[in-house]
Amino acid sequence: MSPPSIETRGLRKTYGRTVALDGLDLHVGEAEVFGLLGPNGAGKTTAVKLLLGLARATSGTGTVLGRPLGDREARRRIGYLPELFRYQPWLTAREVLALHCDLAGLPRDRWPAEIDRALSTVGLSARGTDRVTGFSKGMQQRLGLGVALLGDPALVVLDEPTSALDPVGREDVRSIVREAKARGTSVVLNSHLLGEVERLCDRVAIVHRGRLIASGGLSDLLGEPALRLRVTGIDGLADRILGAFGPVSADGEWLVIRPLPPERVPDVVAAVVAAGGRVHAVDPGRRSLEEAFLDLVRPTADGAA
Amino acid sequence: MTPRLVVAVTLLTIREIARRRVLLVLFGLSLFSVLLVGWGTDRLVSISREDGVGELQIQIGVSQVLILIAFMFSFILAMSAAFLAAPAIASDVESGTALAMLARPLRRSELVVGRWLGLAIIVIGYAGLSGLLAIGVVAFTTGHMPPQPLVAVGFLAFEAVIVMTLALALGTRLPSMAAGAITVVVFALAWFAGVLGGVASAFNATALTGATEALRILMPTDALWRGVVYGLEPPLVDLIVAGRFGNAVDANPFYATTPPPLQVVLWSVAWIGIVIGAGIWLFQRREL
Numbered sequence: 350m351s352p353p354s355i356e357t358r359g360l361r362k363t364y365g366r367t368v369a370l371d372g373l374d375l376h377v378g379e380a381e382v383f384g385l386l387g388p389n390g391a392g393k394t395t396a397v398k399l400l401l402g403l404a405r406a407t408s409g410t411g412t413v414l415g416r417p418l419g420d421r422e423a424r425r426r427i428g429y430l431p432e433l434f435r436y437q438p439w440l441t442a443r444e445v446l447a448l449h450c451d452l453a454g455l456p457r458d459r460w461p462a463e464i465d466r467a468l469s470t471v472g473l474s475a476r477g478t479d480r481v482t483g484f485s486k487g488m489q490q491r492l493g494l495g496v497a498l499l500g501d502p503a504l505v506v507l508d509e510p511t512s513a514l515d516p517v518g519r520e521d522v523r524s525i526v527r528e529a530k531a532r533g534t535s536v537v538l539n540s541h542l543l544g545e546v547e548r549l550c551d552r553v554a555i556v557h558r559g560r561l562i563a564s565g566g567l568s569d570l571l572g573e574p575a576l577r578l579r580v581t582g583i584d585g586l587a588d589r590i591l592g593a594f595g596p597v598s599a600d601g602e603w604l605v606i607r608p609l610p611p612e613r614v615p616d617v618v619a620a621v622v623a624a625g626g627r628v629h630a631v632d633p634g635r636r637s638l639e640e641a642f643l644d645l646v647r648p649t650a651d652g653a654a
Numbered sequence: 655m656t657p658r659l660v661v662a663v664t665l666l667t668i669r670e671i672a673r674r675r676v677l678l679v680l681f682g683l684s685l686f687s688v689l690l691v692g693w694g695t696d697r698l699v700s701i702s703r704e705d706g707v708g709e710l711q712i713q714i715g716v717s718q719v720l721i722l723i724a725f726m727f728s729f730i731l732a733m734s735a736a737f738l739a740a741p742a743i744a745s746d747v748e749s750g751t752a753l754a755m756l757a758r759p760l761r762r763s764e765l766v767v768g769r770w771l772g773l774a775i776i777v778i779g780y781a782g783l784s785g786l787l788a789i790g791v792v793a794f795t796t797g798h799m800p801p802q803p804l805v806a807v808g809f810l811a812f813e814a815v816i817v818m819t820l821a822l823a824l825g826t827r828l829p830s831m832a833a834g835a836i837t838v839v840v841f842a843l844a845w846f847a848g849v850l851g852g853v854a855s856a857f858n859a860t861a862l863t864g865a866t867e868a869l870r871i872l873m874p875t876d877a878l879w880r881g882v883v884y885g886l887e888p889p890l891v892d893l894i895v896a897g898r899f900g901n902a903v904d905a906n907p908f909y910a911t912t913p914p915p916l917q918v919v920l921w922s923v924a925w926i927g928i929v930i931g932a933g934i935w936l937f938q939r940r941e942l
Contacts, residue, residue: 364941401757403942421759429757433750437666439673451662452758496754 351379352415354504354535355400360409362395362559369395371559372409377537377552382530384550385539386638388646392559393539394432397508400537401429414503425454428497432508432539434490438482442473442492445481449496459500467495470525486513494525505529508539523549547638557646570641573608576617576633580604583626590624591617603632655767659760663768664775667742671776680734684784691723692791699796716798717888723788724882728810731784732841732875735777735818740834742769743937744825753942763934770822770930777818781811805913806885812922813878817841819926820873823933827940840873848876874922881919883910 355377362370370392377383387393398404400411402419416423436445446464455463468474471491481489490513497505507526511519519542526536526549540546546553547567554564563570576594579602583590587604591597594617595606606617614633621628671677695716702712743766746752756762785807793799800806817837824833851866853859870876887910 398942403753403756405941421761424757424759427757429754431750431753431757433753435750436754437670437751439670448662448666449754449758452659452755452760454658454759493754 352412353378354381355383355411355413355537357400357411357418358409360396360399360411361407362392362399362404363407368559370399370406370556373556373559373561375411375554375561375564377535380530380533380535381552382526382536382538382550384546384553385537385556386541386543386546386553386642387556389541391556393556394508395559396556397429397506397537397539401427401506426500426503428499428502428505430490430493430497430505430507430510432512434493434513436481436489436492436496439480441478441480442468442484442495443477445492446495446499449499453500455500463499467499470498470528471495472521487515487518490514491518491521494522498525498529501532502534504535504537506537506539509541510538511540511542511545519545543638543642553638555642555645563645567638571638572641574611574634575605575607576609576614576631577603577605578617578621578628578632579630580621580626580628583621583624586624586626590620590626593620603630609633655761655764659764660768660771663760663765664772667769667772668775671738671772676738677776677780680780681783684780684787687727688784688788688791691788692795695719695792696795712796713798714888716792716796717800717886720789720792720798720800721883721886723792724785724806724810724886725879727784727788728813728879728882731777731781731810731814732817733838734780735773735814736821736837736841737834738776739769739773739818739821740825740837741830742773742822742825743933744828744830744833747940747942748829756942762937766822766826766930766934766937770819773818773822774815777814778811781814782807785810800886801888802885804885806882809878809881809885809914813875813882816873816875816878816922816926819929823929823936826933826937841875844869844873844876845879847873848879871921874918874925877914877918878922880910881914884913887911 353376355375357373357375360370360373360375361368373392373396375383375396385393385396395404399406399418400413402424406418411418413420414423414426437448440448443464446467447460450457450460450463464477465474468477471494473488473491473495476484476488481492484492490510494507494510497507507522511522514522523545526538529536536549538546538550550567552564552566553570555562555570577600578591580587588597591604591606594613595609598605598607609617611633614631618628618631698719699712699716702715707715743752746755746765752765755765786803789800789803789807820840821833821837824836828836847866847869851863851870854862854866
């Protein structure tokens with residue numbers, strides 16, 4: 350059985366008296382897309398740096414790809430896009446990728462194919478021989494993604510991978526992450542963009558003020574599915590008709606049945622219509638990740654860095 | 655340490671300096687300076703001959719001018735080396751370039767040693783070419799060839815490598831501007847300590863001699879500068895000066911009858927190793 354891609358226990362990092370990370374326990378499985386969420390200054394980037402050996406943990410232990418944190422053999426199989434993505438401006442995109450092929454220890458005969466593949470994946474094939482100095486921020490971030498994907502890594506760590514990208518670029522990143530997962534690559538996605546995380550991640554961890562405040566599958570965090578309805582013509586009967594499907598609550602003009610399995614939505618609408626009611630709007634769904642995130646973070650958000 | 659990775663960083667460093675046109679600017683300036691030196695010494699010799707100055711005196715005069723030129727060049731070289739080396743790692747860290755590189759299986763020591771090698775090749779190449787060109791132009795225009803041009807240029811390059819090493823090591827921990835500025839100040843202090851040490855020795859001021867000697871050991875550039883002078887000083891000047899001024903000649907930074915002792919040379923080599931080691935140690939403890 351393969352070891353987990355990432356396993357940490359009680360990872361703690363302090364800078365002087367400032368606690369950047371306080372006892373982080375993480376588990377990222379093989380070929381899993383894992384979202385690391387948190388407000389600014391929560392400790393997400395610190396966690397990533399500890400995982401990659403760019404900073405040293407004050408205490409705690411962990412493994413990445415079955416090796417100790419920062420291990421060189423593990424780093425050979427990790428692709429990383431830093432939040433602060435900067436590449437040598439005097440090099441061309443192809444030269445930056447060649448440098449990282451060299452640093453990653455890829456056999457030289459594989460470089461051309463790897464470089465072509467990376468450029469094509471991130472949509473920079475036509476700019477391969479241009480120097481990075483002429484690249485926009487979005488193009489530099491695309492190049493950084495290409496660098497991270499070189500050599501088919503077992504683990505890809507993407508720190509805010511869409512921060513400089515337009516909507517087309519964001520969609521490209523989603524495709525890239527899905528393809529990486531399909532190839533068996535684990536992906537750690539560190540992002541503020543909860544929509545991205547919600548669409549891509551199998552599991553998420555929410556970090557706040559250096560502490561892990563929630564983690565698990567999206568369904569665990571988002572709670573049970575629900576149905577919001579706007580109906581008229583069943584005054585006084587709403588509780589009886591809708592109550593047969595589950596607990597009912599009011600939210601302004603809306604009535605909410607929670608929990609309600611999605612497959613029962615047509616039955617609810619049919620029951621309202623059969624009772625002479627008129628259905629104006631139906632909104633099947635559950636809490637968005639953003640709502641869940643705010644619920645978790647807000648009570649303690651005052652004074653967050 | 656993996657040689658392949660060190661070489662990768664070395665080549666990257668050389669390519670960076672070449673691509674940023676630093677080399678082109680340096681060689682352009684050097685060529686201009688060498689042409690100026692050629693023109694100046696040619697005029698000096700022509701005017702002296704017109705005024706009936708003896709050939710021997712002219713040759714001695716040219717030799718001293720060449721030492722002065724070498725002195726100015728050593729300062730420019732030291733400043734160039736400091737300002738090339740100070741940002742070599744500091745700016746990688748400041749800009750974030752280091753993050754992507756060090757997330758690869760690249761040790762921080764390999765980055766430091768690779769950077770040092772690349773810079774050493776540039777500095778030695780630049781000092782060697784420019785130094786020999788200047789000596790060649792002076793020989794062509796005046797007929798004066800110093801006794802040991804290769805020794806002089808070798809010590810000039812050695813001195814610049816020492817300065818470069820200090821700037822690189824400081825840059826592993828400090829911002830590039832601070833690392834460059836501190837290096838230049840230390841270099842200037844060491845030169846000043848050399849002169850002051852000579853004066854102290856001439857007047858038998860042992861406490862001052864000790865203090866200046868300590869500074870010259872901590873930063874061995876002045877001792878190596880004496881090697882440059884030794885390589886350029888014609889034996890005739892030694893004959894004229896010998897015995898006339900006693901210890902006082904030690905205070906003259908433009909006069910040397912002997913090369914730096916072997917211990918000083920060996921210490922300078924060891925110094926480079928120690929300072930690189932300290933730079934690696936500091937860099938390994940730095941949070942990125």
